Amino acid sequence: MKGGRAGIAGVEGTVHHRPPQSRRWWIAVAAGLALAGALGGCALLEHAEPYISTGGESPTLIPDVPFVVSAEPVVEAMLDLAGVGAGDVLYDLGCGDGRIVIAAAGRGARATGIDIDPLPLNFARANARRSGAGVERRVRFVRGDFFQADLRDATVVTLYLSPEVNQRLLPKLLDELAPGSRIVSHKFHMGDAWKPDRSVRSGDATIYLWIVPADKRELAR
Numbered sequence: 094m095k096g097g098r099a100g101i102a103g104v105e106g107t108v109h110h111r112p113p114q115s116r117r118w119w120i121a122v123a124a125g126l127a128l129a130g131a132l133g134g135c136a137l138l139e140h141a142e143p144y145i146s147t148g149g150e151s152p153t154l155i156p157d158v159p160f161v162v163s164a165e166p167v168v169e170a171m172l173d174l175a176g177v178g179a180g181d182v183l184y185d186l187g188c189g190d191g192r193i194v195i196a197a198a199g200r201g202a203r204a205t206g207i208d209i210d211p212l213p214l215n216f217a218r219a220n221a222r223r224s225g226a227g228v229e230r231r232v233r234f235v236r237g238d239f240f241q242a243d244l245r246d247a248t249v250v251t252l253y254l255s256p257e258v259n260q261r262l263l264p265k266l267l268d269e270l271a272p273g274s275r276i277v278s279h280k281f282h283m284g285d286a287w288k289p290d291r292s293v294r295s296g297d298a299t300i301y302l303w304i305v306p307a308d309k310r311e312l313a314r
């Protein structure tokens with residue numbers, strides 16, 4: 094969030110004394126790069142400074158974390174770790190450009206992506222359309238706050254948020270998810286609040302898996 098706003102301000106600052114045409118060119122290049130990265134799943138974004146992309150339209154609610162994508166191999170590793178397949182109902186909380194949701198649907202799952210920011214949701218819907226009818230009819234993208242979402246039919250929940258947001262979500266996840274449901278998080282664990290059942294590496298990333306136990310009382314305290 095910080096990075097993007099500072100970055101755009103920086104670009105504008107450096108072209109302040111250029112003729113307007115040159116200034117427009119830089120803005121067009123910056124916009125083109127942002128769009129190409131988001132649409133193409135550019136791996137560079139994985140390592141880029143986080144930013145909020147609103148496309149000029151502000152989110153009506155403030156995101157808890159900014160839009161940064163998981164690299165495609167990480168997405169596949171997350172779905173592998175959770176064993177996602179036909180019969181699963183997956184929710185990606187903060188779905189960004191929809192890549193986890195679309196990949197889950199490609200494995201036969203029904204999948205919902207929730208995001209507060211309208212711009213990545215537009216990319217998500219366009220990406221789903223491009224993926225063909227088989228995928229499109231199994232996905233749903235919803236704009237809203239994932240803290241308000243009803244997750245009771247989920248068998249898998251995916252996260253790429255922050256340790257703090259994961260821990261704030263923990264009571265909701267325990268309350269709404271049935272025993273045996275899987276939670277997979279890219280990069281961020283839940284501290285001492287809940288130790289993962291498994292973790293794997295994908296490139297530089299660590300991916301954590303929790304399985305909701307039959308007896309949630311210890312964790313709910």
Ligand SMILES: C[S@@+](CC[C@H](N)C(=O)[O-])C[C@H]1O[C@@H](n2cnc3c(N)ncnc32)[C@H](O)[C@@H]1O
Nearest residue numbers: 156157158161162163187189208209238239253
């Ligand atoms: C780090 S990105 C992850 C994108 C995607 N899940 C992935 O792994 O590629 C986090 C996303 O969460 C969204 N977000 C942050 N807080 C949210 C909230 N309270 N409710 C819904 N979406 C939120 C942001 O807009 C952003 O798109």
